[in-house]
Amino acid sequence: MERWRELVVRPLLVATAAGVIALVVGWQRDVDRCEGAAKRVAAAAQPDRAGQVELGRDLRTLRGDCGGSDEPLAAGAVLLKAGRADEATMLARALVREEPDNYRAWLTLAGALRESDPAASRRALDRARKLNPRYSSGG
Numbered sequence: 302m303e304r305w306r307e308l309v310v311r312p313l314l315v316a317t318a319a320g321v322i323a324l325v326v327g328w329q330r331d332v333d334r335c336e337g338a339a340k341r342v343a344a345a346a347q348p349d350r351a352g353q354v355e356l357g358r359d360l361r362t363l364r365g366d367c368g369g370s371d372e373p374l375a376a377g378a379v380l381l382k383a384g385r386a387d388e389a390t391m392l393a394r395a396l397v398r399e400e401p402d403n404y405r406a407w408l409t410l411a412g413a414l415r416e417s418d419p420a421a422s423r424r425a426l427d428r429a430r431k432l433n434p435r436y437s438s439g440g
Contacts, residue, residue: 335367342376360392377409389413397425404432 338359345359363373373396380389393410400406407429414422 334362335372338362338367339372339376343379360388363392374405374409377413381409381412386413386416390417402432404429407432 341359342363360376363376367373373392377389377392377396380386380392389409390413393406393413396403396406397410407425411422411425411429414425
């Protein structure tokens, strides 16, 4: 019985532990990449840097690799505040495609479209309200 444990159980435990460690390291790398992209977007959206920084790679990271996290939503809000509505719209559209039941993604889209397409903005806001009836925009 003792020999069986040495030959089978211990290697299985070691392999399982190694697999768990690899998953955690990969997950942490994804989290770090998403947080880094969101921070770069926030820094680039500062008034003194407006228009000076290409955000394409970071926006692609936020759209493609960060679904389910708050970083893309926060980046969308920062872009809107900085007057970069086109980039915020692009990000928000990707978010609602990836997470159609995320009312916060629809709110981000509504805010991004407020000036350029008021009718679409209202539709996005209506969708957010349907997804979360407790949400109220105050008007």
